[in-house]
Amino acid sequence: MKFIAVTACPTGIAHTYMAAESLEKTAKELGHEIKVETQGAMGIENELKPADIKGADALILAADIAIENAERFEGIPRIEVPVQLALKDPKSIFAKVPNRG
Amino acid sequence: MPEVYEYRFVCPLPNGMHARPANCLEQVVAGFTESQVSLTNLSNQKTANARSILSLVGADIKAGDECVLRVEGENCGPAYREIVQFLKEKLPFCDDVLPPAAFQSEAYIPPVLRAAEVPMIFGCKAVSGFGKGNVVIVEALKLPAGIDPREPVRPEQELRKIEKAVAEHRSDITIKLGSGRLASVESKVLEAHLSIASDVEFLDRVRCLIRQRGICAGQAIIESFEYFSGILKSAQSELIRERVVDLQDVCSHLLKKIYGSAASDQIMLSGPSVCVADNLTPSQFISMDKTLLSGLVLMHGGNTSHTVILARSFGIPTVTGIKDAAILSNGQEVVVDATYGIVITRMNAQAERYYAAQRRKQEFEHRYFDDFRSKPAKTVDGVRLEVMANVATADEVLMAMSGGAEGIGLFRTEMLFMGRDSAPSEDEQFSEYKKAAEYAAGKPVIIRTFDIGGDKSVSYLNLTSEDNPFLGYRGARVYREYEGLLKNQLRAILRASAFGCLKIMIPMVSCLEEVTYVRSLLDRIKTELDVRSLPYDKSISLGIMVEVPSVVFVIPQLAGLVDFLSIGTNDLTQYFLAIDRGNERVSALYQSRHPGLLGLIQKIVEDAHRHKLWVGMCGEMAGQVDHLPLLLGAGLDEVSVSIPAVAAIKARCAEYDSRDCRMIFERAVSAKSAGQVDMILAERQREPVARPMIELSLIDLDADCINKEEAIQYASDMLYYAHRTEKPAELEQDFWQRESVYSTGLGYGFAVPHCKTNAVCAHSICLLRLSKPIVWKSIDDNPVDIVIAMTIRDGQTAGDAHMKIFSKLARHIMHDDFRGMLRSLQDRQAVLAYLQEKLAL
Numbered sequence: 001m002k003f004i005a006v007t008a009c010p011t012g013i014a015h016t017y018m019a020a021e022s023l024e025k026t027a028k029e030l031g032h033e034i035k036v037e038t039q040g041a042m043g044i045e046n047e048l049k050p051a052d053i054k055g056a057d058a059l060i061l062a063a064d065i066a067i068e069n070a071e072r073f074e075g076i077p078r079i080e081v082p083v084q085l086a087l088k089d090p091k092s093i094f095a096k097v098p099n100r101g
Numbered sequence: 102m103p104e105v106y107e108y109r110f111v112c113p114l115p116n117g118m119h120a121r122p123a124n125c126l127e128q129v130v131a132g133f134t135e136s137q138v139s140l141t142n143l144s145n146q147k148t149a150n151a152r153s154i155l156s157l158v159g160a161d162i163k164a165g166d167e168c169v170l171r172v173e174g175e176n177c178g179p180a181y182r183e184i185v186q187f188l189k190e191k192l193p194f195c196d197d198v199l200p201p202a203a204f205q206s207e208a209y210i211p212p213v214l215r216a217a218e219v220p221m222i223f224g225c226k227a228v229s230g231f232g233k234g235n236v237v238i239v240e241a242l243k244l245p246a247g248i249d250p251r252e253p254v255r256p257e258q259e260l261r262k263i264e265k266a267v268a269e270h271r272s273d274i275t276i277k278l279g280s281g282r283l284a285s286v287e288s289k290v291l292e293a294h295l296s297i298a299s300d301v302e303f304l305d306r307v308r309c310l311i312r313q314r315g316i317c318a319g320q321a322i323i324e325s326f327e328y329f330s331g332i333l334k335s336a337q338s339e340l341i342r343e344r345v346v347d348l349q350d351v352c353s354h355l356l357k358k359i360y361g362s363a364a365s366d367q368i369m370l371s372g373p374s375v376c377v378a379d380n381l382t383p384s385q386f387i388s389m390d391k392t393l394l395s396g397l398v399l400m401h402g403g404n405t406s407h408t409v410i411l412a413r414s415f416g417i418p419t420v421t422g423i424k425d426a427a428i429l430s431n432g433q434e435v436v437v438d439a440t441y442g443i444v445i446t447r448m449n450a451q452a453e454r455y456y457a458a459q460r461r462k463q464e465f466e467h468r469y470f471d472d473f474r475s476k477p478a479k480t481v482d483g484v485r486l487e488v489m490a491n492v493a494t495a496d497e498v499l500m501a502m503s504g505g506a507e508g509i510g511l512f513r514t515e516m517l518f519m520g521r522d523s524a525p526s527e528d529e530q531f532s533e534y535k536k537a538a539e540y541a542a543g544k545p546v547i548i549r550t551f552d553i554g555g556d557k558s559v560s561y562l563n564l565t566s567e568d569n570p571f572l573g574y575r576g577a578r579v580y581r582e583y584e585g586l587l588k589n590q591l592r593a594i595l596r597a598s599a600f601g602c603l604k605i606m607i608p609m610v611s612c613l614e615e616v617t618y619v620r621s622l623l624d625r626i627k628t629e630l631d632v633r634s635l636p637y638d639k640s641i642s643l644g645i646m647v648e649v650p651s652v653v654f655v656i657p658q659l660a661g662l663v664d665f666l667s668i669g670t671n672d673l674t675q676y677f678l679a680i681d682r683g684n685e686r687v688s689a690l691y692q693s694r695h696p697g698l699l700g701l702i703q704k705i706v707e708d709a710h711r712h713k714l715w716v717g718m719c720g721e722m723a724g725q726v727d728h729l730p731l732l733l734g735a736g737l738d739e740v741s742v743s744i745p746a747v748a749a750i751k752a753r754c755a756e757y758d759s760r761d762c763r764m765i766f767e768r769a770v771s772a773k774s775a776g777q778v779d780m781i782l783a784e785r786q787r788e789p790v791a792r793p794m795i796e797l798s799l800i801d802l803d804a805d806c807i808n809k810e811e812a813i814q815y816a817s818d819m820l821y822y823a824h825r826t827e828k829p830a831e832l833e834q835d836f837w838q839r840e841s842v843y844s845t846g847l848g849y850g851f852a853v854p855h856c857k858t859n860a861v862c863a864h865s866i867c868l869l870r871l872s873k874p875i876v877w878k879s880i881d882d883n884p885v886d887i888v889i890a891m892t893i894r895d896g897q898t899a900g901d902a903h904m905k906i907f908s909k910l911a912r913h914i915m916h917d918d919f920r921g922m923l924r925s926l927q928d929r930q931a932v933l934a935y936l937q938e939k940l941a942l
Contacts, residue, residue, distance in 0.1 A: 010842045013855045013891055017911035018847060025915065041857065041893065042904045064842075087847050087915075088880040 003027060003034040003094075004048050004076075005060035006067050009083045012040030019062045019086035020046075026090035034060075039067055048072065058098040062086045106181040108170040113193040118162035120344050122195035123154045124296050129187045133180035136172050143167040151184075153302030158344060159332035208442055211830060212810040212837055213458075217451035221443045222425040224398070227409045230418035231438040231459060232395030233448075234373035236429050241349045241379050242323045245360045246367070250320040259311045259318040263304075266318075266358035270351070271298050293344070297351045303329060318359055326352045334427055349379065361522075370394060375437050375444075377429050381408045383516055387494070391415050396437030398444055400426050410513075414490075414497055416745040420444060440830075451807070458818060462829065465822060470748035474505030478751040480733060484759035487739035488750050489545075491719055495536035497744065498546065505748045508545040510667065510741020511606070511719040512537060514590065518551050523561050524586055530593035538601025545602045547667065547741075548594050549646065550587060550619070552576045552608035562586075571675065576609020576648075580619065587619070592626050598638035605641060606667060611649040616662050619643070646719075648672035653705055660712035667741070668705060670720025674698055692775040693722040699731065699770045699778070706736050717741060726753050727782060733759055734766025783859050792863040794906055795936055798823045800929045804869040804888075809877050813837065813854055816867045816890035825861050825892075832860040832892065846879025849920055853911070855891035864903045865892045866910065868923070868932065887923055889914070906940050913939055 005023050009015035020036040027034035037048045050072075053059075059078040061067065062085065077098035085093060114122055130138045130151045138151040142160045144167060149160040151170075162168060170188065172181040208223050244250060274295045297303065303325060310321040330345045368376070368385055370393040377398045378385075386397075386408050397412055397419040412419045418439040428446065429435065436445040436456065445452060478488045489510030490501035498509055517525045517533060537546050554564050554575025562583060567573040580587045594605055607619050620643060630637055644665035647653060650673065656666070674693055675682060682691040692698070702718075709716040717739030722728055724742035726749055732740055733754070742750055769778045799819055806812040813836045814829075821829040835856040839845065846852045867890040874884035891907055913919040919939065926932045936942070 011839055011855060011857055013857065013893060013907055014845065014853045014911045015847075017908040018853075018915050021912035021915040038908070040908065042908065045908075084843060084880055 001032050001057045002055060003032055003058055003060055004052055004056040005034060005036040006039060006048070006063060007036060007083060007086065008039040008063040008065050008067050010064055012042075015064075015083045015087070016040035019083045022086045022090045023060060023062065023093070026094065030091065030094055032094060039063070044068060060093060062093070103174055104177050106172045106177065108172075108181070108185050108188070110168055110170065110188055112162050112164055112166045112168055114162075114196050115164050116196055117164055117166075118157055118160065119196075120154060120158055120293055120296075120347075122192060123157035124293075125195040126151060126157060126184075126187065126192065127154050127296070129184055132183070133177070136174035136177040136180045138173075138180070138184065139171045141169045141171065143169060150302055153300050154296050155300050155329050155333075155348070156302040159329065209834075210441055210443065211455070211814070211833065213455045213808075213814050214441075214452060216808055216810040217449060217455060219445045219449055219452045220447050221445045222423055222428065224420040224423035224442050224444070226439050226442040227399075227421045228397075228413045228417060228419035229440045230396075230416060231436060231440060231456065232373075232375065232418045233434065233436045233456070234375040234393075234395035236431055236433045236435055237368070237370060237374045237376050238429065238431050239368060239376055239378035239381060239385065242326055242352050242356060244317075244319045244323065244356075248317065248319060248360070250316060252317070253315060254311075254317045256311050256315055259316075259321070260308060262318040262359050263307055263311070263321070263355075266355045267298055267304065269358050270354050271295060273354075274298070293347050294351050294354075297348055298355075319356055322352050322355050322359075375435050377426055383408050383411055383493075383519065386411050391417065396420070396435075396439070398423050398426060398429070398435075398437060400424070411493060411516075413743045413745075414492060415500075416743075454807070454811070455814075458814065462818060462821060470505075470752050473751040473755065474748050476751070477507060478754040480754055480757050480759045480762070482758050482760060484733070486733060486737065486754055487717070488747050488754070489547075489717070489739055489741040490744045490747055491741050492537075492744070495533050495540060498537045498540040501744050501747070502540060502542065502544070504744045505751060506544075506744065508547075508602075509537065509541060510547055510717055510739055512546055512548045514549060514551050515553060518553060518559055521559075521561075524559075524589070527589040527593045530590055531596050534594050534597035534603065535600050538597050538603050541601055543602055545604055547604045547606050547644065547665075549606045549608050550577075550580075550590055550594075554579055571672075571681070577607050577615040577619070578609065578611075580615070584622070588622060588626060591619075591623055592630070595623075595626060595630060595637040595641065596635060598641050599636040603638065603641060604644060604665070606644045606646060606665075608646045608669075609648055609672070610645040611651050613655060613658055613662065616645060616659065620662060644715075646672075647705055648676065650677045650701070653701060653708075656705065656708035656714070657712055660714060663714070665715040665717070666705065666709050667739075668702065668716070668718040668720065668737075670718060670722035673701075673720065674722070677701060693725075693728070694731070694769070694775040694778040694782075696770055696772045696774070696778060699735075699766070702735050703766070703770055710736065715739070724750070726750060729753050730757060730762045730765045730782060731769055731778075733757055734762035734764070734769070736763070792825065792865070794864050794903065794940075794942065795866040795868070795933065796823070797929055797933055799865060799867045800932050801868070802870040802929055802932065803872050805872050806869070806875060807873070808875050809852075809885075812852075812869060812871065812875060812885075812888050813840070813890075816854065816869060816888065819867050819869075820861060820865055820892065823865075825863055825865050828860045832856075832858060835860060835892075836890070844878045844880075846877035846885055847914070848879050848881035848883065850874065850883055850886045851914060851920060852877045852879065852885040852888050853891065853914065854888065855893070857893045857895045859895045861892045861894050864894050864907070866890070866907075866936075867892075868936070870924070887920070906942065909940050910936075 007016045007019040016038050020038050023036050024034060035052050038045045053072055056076060059073050059076045061078055061080045062083050064083050077100060079093060079096045079098050081093055139148050140151050141148040142162045145161060147160040149156040274291050278291055306325045307321045310316055310324055326348060330348055333345050367388045370390050373395045374393055375396040375398060379400045381399060394417055397417055399421045400423055409419060418437050420437055420439050420442055436448060478486045487507045489508040490506035491511040492498055492501055492509055493513045493516040501509060534548060553559055594603055597603060610616060642664040644663050646669045647666050648669040670693060677698055678695060680687050680691045682688045706716055715738050718737050719741035723740035724746040765781060768781050772778045804815055806815050814833055817829040817833040820826045826832050835858040836854045839856045845854045869888040871886050874886040877885040922935055926935055
């Protein structure tokens with residue numbers, strides 16, 4: 001499957017990037033494609049472009065705060081989880097059934 | 102036939118039977134001298150004599166308690182009826198509305214100490230610092246030295262002493278009450294004293310002790326005090342417990358009436374001690390050996406009491422306003438931690454570890470300051486700021502000099518005048534000022550002429566109490582009436598000026614006439630000394646305190662009259678902002694960073710310099726290191742601070758550029774609020790400094806921490822020792838604030854506490870390998886053995902190249918091989934090299 005993801009945590013220093021790394025690593029192990037946008041202390045990095053969003057099967061939102069530019073993802077099926085789950089049990093995230101976006 | 106009547110009732114008073122309603126009841130009962138009237142509290146079976154307020158209060162009658170009134174005697178029917186009528190109709194309205202309970206905010210306790218779960222009592226921070234020692238309770242009442250309580254006495258003689266003392270004391274109070282010059286609060290207090298001084302139970306007990314045990318009058322008073330204060334202290338109502346203070350006051354007055362003011366003030370200490378007192382007089386404080394005094398715990402005494410000012414000067418950790426001090430007993434080992442306003446009543450191993458860590462930081466700081474003590478204070482761009490000390494005794498001058506002071510910016514002389522029956526003689530003052538001049542060894546000592554009146558009164562001056570003492574008869578205003586006293590002091594200072602560099606400063610000046618008056622007096626004394634060919638400094642400087650806003654606007658006119666100005670910020674702030682800072686309801690508005698006040702300071706300094714006047718600052722504002730950019734920015738020539746603050750101010754001075762400070766000050770003056778000034782100060786507190794994000798000193802491969810609290814403190818302290826933070830305790834709080842969102846224990850035995858903070862000067866990474874794993878409440882519930890603490894200097898972080906390193910580190914931590922290497926690498930050097938490689942540093 002082709003996933004897109006956004007990670008964001010309260011201070012934007014550690015968990016945003018740890019979660020991103022974890023999601024990328026796990027997706028690879030499970031044979032999925034993924035692009036993860038981080039919204040941390042440095043702002044938006046690895047930004048998800050309209051082309052990325054258009055071709056995605058599902059969006060993973062691993063965020064503990066409201067994310068920026070959420071309107072981009074309207075209509076995309078989504079899996080919303082706390083950031084910590086991406087560290088604790090990332091595989092379970094990919095096993096979830098996405099909600100209608 | 103004696104008659105007996107009983108009447109049952111329920112106490113209708115919301116605050117119980119405290120002094121005021123007891124007083125009303127006692128007055129009704131007093132009208133019927135033939136009957137015995139008692140009141141029994143059925144809830145605790147305590148019976149009180151209704152003729153004694155102390156006894157009534159001591160029965161601890163609370164709202165809703167069932168009570169029995171018993172009236173006994175020949176023909177006591179009318180008495181019974183009148184008292185019952187009073188109980189039914191008037192007693193419910195005898196109570197005053199209570200003042201709102203003082204807001205007791207939950208004190209902040211550092212997490213390590215909180216985790217140690219030691220018992221503690223709370224008060225207010227007066228002089229920060231901490232110290233451990235054995236409790237020495239300073240008895241409120243003492244017999245004068247030389248009076249042995251066991252010596253046999255002639256009871257008749259002792260009884261006469263009591264009657265005389267009571268009569269005199271009562272007449273003193275009555276005269277004061279009749280003077281019509283008292284504030285209503287003061288009248289109420291005196292009325293309470295009068296009722297105690299007339300209390301039958303109290304006086305009976307005193308007389309009884311003298312007759313039956315043959316003890317002296319003083320001992321009988323002290324024992325009666327102990328008896329009744331014991332009863333009052335055990336009461337449940339705070340209002341009643343507080344009456345102990347009144348009782349103590351009355352008893353100490355009686356002792357003074359009997360023995361004069363010879364009562365000994367000496368307090369002997371043996372071994373490290375924590376002195377616990379209701380109130381401590383300055384002379385009691387001075388009598389103690391300061392090398393043995395680890396801390397002070399005062400039930401009363403605000404921030405500005407003389408004892409607290411002295412304690413600050415000697416750096417004695419002091420907590421005031423402790424309500425539960427009664428639980429402390431002599432000899433008990435306690436820790437006074439005035440940084441947080443607490444007294445720890447029983448230490449344990451964990452708390453000991455906390456204080457050991459604090460002590461290490463203290464010693465480190467002391468060594469760091471050593472470098473600055475002996476050098477003049479200078480900013481980065483070479484601008485000088487004289488850093489002097491505030492003292493109240495000549496002995497402190499010596500301490501100030503070894504503490505690095507470049508002189509004495511304020512020698513308060515009130516101490517010489519207070520707590521005695523007559524003014525100090527010229528010779529006594531001369532020897533004190535001479536000693537100060539000699540100790541200062543050529544450095545300037547600014548002696549402030551006596552500032553008596555206001556809250557500082559002395560018995561031998563006829564200064565009656567006033568409704569508004571701070572706006573009243575005090576400072577320079579009393580000089581004409583007490584010209585003899587002032588002349589003595591000026592002559593003593595002039596004579597002492599031959600032995601060093603003394604200067605004279607006049608307090609509380611509000612108009613030019615006050616200055617011309619002192620100036621002419623000074624000239625007359627000089628001529629007098631010339632005639633007697635006594636040596637003195639002919640060019641001695643005369644200056645004034647700038648405390649009253651009106652003098653700020655006559656600085657040009659002052660130019661020919663004075664040589665220097667010193668801004669007394671405590672009073673200036675109070676007068677300029679119209680805030681009585683002792684008044685809890687407005688004290689929050691007492692802001693020394695009010696932009697208006699800063700503008701006023703700007704005007705003072707500019708006008709003074711335009712007229713070639715040297716200008717310093719000697720109030721509390723001068724001693725707060727966080728204010729230093731404002732003071733440097735204002736262009737002050739000098740600050741005079743408490744002795745322990747001297748080295749800290751000097752060290753901090755060396756970190757600033759005066760041109761930056763000037764800009765900060767300009768912005769602060771035009772800020773909209775004190776809060777905005779705080780923000781300006783916070784953002785410019787210290788510029789971010791270019792430092793590597795990690796270095797050897799930030800790596801510890803055998804850190805000894807027993808819990809998460811200690812680990813976070815350990816990391817904060819490491820950053821302190823590496824000179825990356827000056828406020829490790831604040832940094833710790835920032836870590837915990839993040840931790841409270843959710844734990845940073847991310848599993849695999851790793852924890853990554855982090856925060857964005859103003860408390861560090863540079864982005865930093867600390868790595869701790871713990872000697873024993875600890876609980877962190879991690880995602881996987883496993884204990885943690887590696888802690889990587891990340892601190893980001895708050896500011897422009899978006900787009901910051903350094904921020905990439907943090908995200909890179911965070912990503913690496915998710916990989917087994919990276920974690921494995923951090924666990925297995927042999928030494929710090931290898932860990933550093935590995936991190937540098939991985940993070941491309």
